[in-house]
Amino acid sequence: MCRFLAYSGDAIYLEDLVCKPRHSLVRQSLQASEAKSVTNGDGFGIGWYGERDAPGVYREVMPAWSDENLLALCANVRSHLFMAHVRAATGGGVSRLNCHPFHLGRYLFIHNGQVGDFPRLRRGMEAQLSDELYDLRRGATDSELLFLLIMGRVKAGATVEAATRQVLLDTVDEMEVRGFTTPLRFSAALADGEQLWAVRWASDDKPPSLYLKPQPGGWAIASEPLGDDAEAWQPLAKGELVHVHDGRIERRLLCSG
Amino acid sequence: MCRFLAYSGDAIYLEDLVCKPRHSLVRQSLQASEAKSVTNGDGFGIGWYGERDAPGVYREVMPAWSDENLLALCANVRSHLFMAHVRAATGGGVSRLNCHPFHLGRYLFIHNGQVGDFPRLRRGMEAQLSDELYDLRRGATDSELLFLLIMGRVKAGATVEAATRQVLLDTVDEMEVRGFTTPLRFSAALADGEQLWAVRWASDDKPPSLYLKPQPGGWAIASEPLGDDAEAWQPLAKGELVHVHDGRIERRLLCSG
Amino acid sequence: MCRFLAYSGDAIYLEDLVCKPRHSLVRQSLQASEAKSVTNGDGFGIGWYGERDAPGVYREVMPAWSDENLLALCANVRSHLFMAHVRAATGGGVSRLNCHPFHLGRYLFIHNGQVGDFPRLRRGMEAQLSDELYDLRRGATDSELLFLLIMGRVKAGATVEAATRQVLLDTVDEMEVRGFTTPLRFSAALADGEQLWAVRWASDDKPPSLYLKPQPGGWAIASEPLGDDAEAWQPLAKGELVHVHDGRIERRLLCSG
Amino acid sequence: MCRFLAYSGDAIYLEDLVCKPRHSLVRQSLQASEAKSVTNGDGFGIGWYGERDAPGVYREVMPAWSDENLLALCANVRSHLFMAHVRAATGGGVSRLNCHPFHLGRYLFIHNGQVGDFPRLRRGMEAQLSDELYDLRRGATDSELLFLLIMGRVKAGATVEAATRQVLLDTVDEMEVRGFTTPLRFSAALADGEQLWAVRWASDDKPPSLYLKPQPGGWAIASEPLGDDAEAWQPLAKGELVHVHDGRIERRLLCSG
Structure with missing residues (x-):
């Protein structure tokens, strides 16, 4: 399990969410409150959109709490749309290749x-990838694979929302067919440079925590409230999708399951 | 392309081959003489057999030439059978998961x-892996995959020699069927704790360099002569297999192709 | 603050203390019980004596809990005298140069x-180093400096015990002269390849925890009991020195302060 | 020895100099043309000024040629004043603490x-640092120390130019007094967020190479010409200082020695 955050709105310095709050993501890397793993020290990553076509991505295997590069970057990079992730490895090994965000073209993805x-x-899941996406697989995590599967459907014309729903349902179907009962849990965020989607879902009744908070000029989404203002952070319901685009936010159910 | 060495014989300190010779493997990481890449600084690894069932393995993404841990390990670890590898990445990314030697149970494998x-x-190659071996795939290199394919055949009862030959031939067949003309090049060593196999092969006429040298009490195999004694190192012929076991050495053709 | 262990006795695999116990040092890197810092993920190191003049040392900036190299090394290296350390940085930055054990010639040192x-x-402390030792300073930690100061006195002919006592007293004197009241805390182990010394001390009444346990054929010293056998681990008193040599152990006060 | 570049002018993406030219700094990390060391793979760093008071700094021990973070950063960060450095370690160990640029407040410094x-x-050189600067010493390189010595004089009121000259002369004086004949070589760049200074100097007749090239809207300084336009790069004379400020450039002798 991991911790993450995403932001869409007026351009702010990444440090305003990643480093500075009392219970910032950097702080959560050392001591998370609502995660299965208290420590999320198996690497981290940030991804942000600026003026280029492709987002900037910085991923590192060190714990976020001790990385001076991360502090310096977050203090100097400003963005209207970014995400950050601290990892507690459940599989695949500690490697930059397994660190979030994963990226493909304009898209960024983080998963808890x-x-x-x-x-x-x-x-079976990798078999569903197109040749082109199969070849882009670099690591060994379920997260990277879910992202590539979603991207496959998006490239085929689906909306991000429909693609995400279908990948989750297909995966659960496969689990049921094969009699696997360990649940699929999926709190995640995905962005394309202009829009941001965040989802909180699980095949059982324990979706990883995910919160939404209006910011001055934007919205923040995070695994845990970032500051002393816990009451300002609204938990997403299980199955809820948050879609931020064109300066407004929509909330609806992605899956009822 | 990469550089490597392997040793089988009386127990010696790893440093005697890895670090100390004038043109040692550590030196080759900075400046190889016969490799496509002069610099082999994209990580390295050593693997050795001691008294345990499984070999010791140390892999790192730093260049070998600057790693003090490597020097200290090689000065303190003694083994009758070991291998070492310095990497020049051709694909898959710089990650410990992509560093050689790859290991599975008692087996170690290095590839150039x-x-x-x-x-x-x-x-198509990954599709030939058994479920069990598919699940052990960690990185994204051709080398790791060749090793797992060979292991699959060994687990099914083939000798290492037959398994290696068959994997090479199968791969070349597939390349021909699909009209791919970029060659398959394969200089490699594989060990099981008691025996050592080394092969120099390519589907064209440019197999990566590989040399054999008798040592006091053993044999050394290396991509390049390690010292000023170049004349003492005998190049393997294309297709030649060296098999060291029970204190003696056999040389024969693995593939005539 | 940090966590560490040291062992002297019949040769055992490092993993028997470093990795395997239920509350092993690797486990303590993620979740220590008696330390000021629960997480000790700012690098680690092991040092061991084998057949060479100089000990083997492996230090890394990754957290110990996720380092596969550490597991493999500890499973394959056997020693009659070794130490291991997991770091929670209090200053100096996360760097191999700041990881313990520090080593000089035959000597190894770890500090909490x-x-x-x-x-x-x-x-002022660095000014007391001889030119020779000043030049060997690589990092920026108080721990490395204390070690070099002790080594300076040992090179000048003092016993390890006297050298350690004098360095501690000199430092406290200097603190008092300059009116500094933040305490000096010093739980540490030092070895020379044959003998092992461990000390628990502080200038106030809160010396970092340190325990001693007889093992079959030897003695283990650790910041925290390593297993479910907490009652078998005897806490050292403040100021107590444990000296293991020639197959026996002596316990006495280093400093009464 | 190392390779570096610096830029002052209209804001450009860092990649335009660091990554994209045919003989870019990233390329020089693998294969420099005019350096004592062909390979400059012992870490690297970039520093840039944006809208904040302190510059952004990213330093890493990996070789620059294989670091995907560096490519992504340089593609997304735009600056009117930046510098970059690839290191071939001559002393002090491979550590982020020993990577350039060194920074203090608004100042950045790189050295070859x-x-x-x-x-x-x-x-003797460290003894000349004020207590405040002494305490900021993190690594063990001569480069970091030269920077701190220059900063000490700047904090005491000297211009960057006078401070640099005096530190060089003082060091050479000390070398002569003590009879040391190995030369002092110093090609370096220093910036304060608005101004850029670059110097090429040595106590013998072999100052490390350094070139200047007018760019559209600015000036680039580099250890080696970055592209096929070698003739457009003017070598600095020994002892020459380049000072870029207020949109113009001045060239004069720093030291005649």
Whole structure:
């Protein structure tokens, strides 16, 4: 399990959410409050959109709490749309290749959760990738694979929302067919440079925590409230999707399951 | 392309081959003489057999030339059978997961070369892995995959020699069927704790360099002569297999192709 | 603050203390019980004596809990005298140069604690180093400096015990002269390849925890009991020195202070 | 020895100089043309000024040629004043603490060269630091120390130019007094967020290479010409200082020596 945050709105310095709050993501890397793993020290990553076509991405295997590069970057990079992630490895090994965010073209993706019985499901899931996306697989995590599967459907014309729903349902179907009962848990955020989607879901009743908070000029989404203002952070319901685009926010159910 | 060495014989300190010779493997990481890449600084690894069932393995993404841990380990670890590898990445990214030696149970494997057009061949090759071995895939290199394919045949009862030959031939067949002409190059060593196999092969006429030298009480195999004694190092012929076991050495053709 | 262990006795695999116990040092890197810092993820190191003049040392900036190299090394290296350390940085930055054990010739040293007001004391303490030892300073920690100061006295002919006592007293004197009141805390172990010394001390009444346990054929010293056998671990008294040599153990006061 | 570049002018993406030119700094990390060391793979760093008071700094021990973070950063960060450095370690160990640029407040500094006989000169040079700067010493390189010595004089009111000259002359004086003959070599750049200074100097007749090239809207300074336009790069004379400020450039002698 992991911790993450995402932001969409007026351009702010990344440090305003990643480093400075009392219970910032950097702080959560050392001591999370609502995660299965208190320590999220198996690498981290940030991704942000600026003026270029492709987002900037910085991923590192060190714990976030001790990385001076991260502090310096977050103090100097300003963005209207960014995400950050601290990892507690559940599988795949500690490697930059397994650190979030994953990226493809304009898209960024971060994930907290896991595909239950992934070692036994991995092969069937990878078989669903197109040749082109199969070739882009670099690591061994369920998270990277879920992202590539979603991207496959998006490239085929689906909306991000429909693609995400279908990948989750397909995976759960496969789990049921094969009699696997370890749940699929999926709190995640995905962005394309202009829009941001965040989802909180699980195949059981324990979706990883995810909160939403209006900011001056934008919205923040995070695994845990970042400051002393816990009451200002609204938990997403299980199955809820948050979609930030064109300066407004929509909330609706992604899956009722 | 990469550089490597392997040793079988009376127990010696790893440093005697890895660090101390004038043109040692550590030196080759900075400046190889016969490699496609002069610099082999994209990580390294050592693997050795001691008294335990499984070999010791140390892999790191730093260049070998600057790693003090490597020097200290090689000065303090003594083994009758070991291998070492310095990497020049051709694909898959710089990650410990992509560093050699790869290991599975008692087996260690190092490789210098490449599967031509690997991005287009990868999927079909991975499809040949058993479920069990598919699940053990951690990185994204052709080398790790070749090792797992060989291990699959060994687990099914083949000798290391037959397994290696068959994997090479199968891969070349697939390349020909699909019209790929970039060659498969394969200089490699594999060990099981008691025996050592080394092969120099390519589907064209440019197999990566590989040499054999008798040592006091053993044999050394290396991509390049390690010292000023170049004349003492005998190049393997293309297709030649060296098999060290029970205190003696056998040389024969693995593939005539 | 940090966590560490040391062992002297019949040769055992490092993993028997470092990795395998239920509350092993690797486990303590993620979740210590008696330390000021629960997480000790700012690098680690092991040092061991084998057949060579100089000990083997492996230091890394990654957290110990996720380092596969550490597991493999500890499973394959056997020693009659070794130490291991996991770090929670209090100053100096996360760098191999600041990881324990520090080593000089035959000597190894690990430390848990801190010199209070070190930034203001550092210069005066470094001024006491001989030119030769000054030149060997690589990092910026109080721990490395304490080790070099002790080594300076040992090179000048003092016993390890007397050298350690004098360095501690000199440092406290200097703190008092300059009116610094943040305490000096010093739980540490030092070895020379044959003998092992461990000390628990502080200038106030809060010396970092340190325990001793007889093992079959030897003695283990650790910041925290390593297993479910908490009652078998005897806490050292404040100021107590444990000296293991020639197959026996002596316990006496290093400093009464 | 190392390779570096610096830029002052209209804001450009860092990649335009660091990554994209045919003989870019990233390329020079693998294969420099005019350096004592062909390979400059012992870490690297970039520093840039944006809208904040302190510059952004990213330093890493990996070789620049394989670091995907560096590519992504340089593609997304735009600056009117920045510098970059690839290191070939001559002393002090491979550590982020020893990577350039060094920074203090608004100031950034990169250096190519060395203080001859530094191990024997280090102590006397460090003794000249004020308590405040002494405490900021993190690594063990001559480069960091030269920077701190210059900063000490700047804080005391000297211009950057006068401070640099005096530190060089003082060091050479000390070398002569003590009879050390290994030369002091110093090609370096220093910036304060608005102004950029670059110097090429040595106590003998072999100052490390340094070139200047007018760019559209600015000036680039580099250890080696970055592209196929070698003739457009003017070598600095020995002792020459380049000072870029207020949109114009001045060239004069820093030291005649």
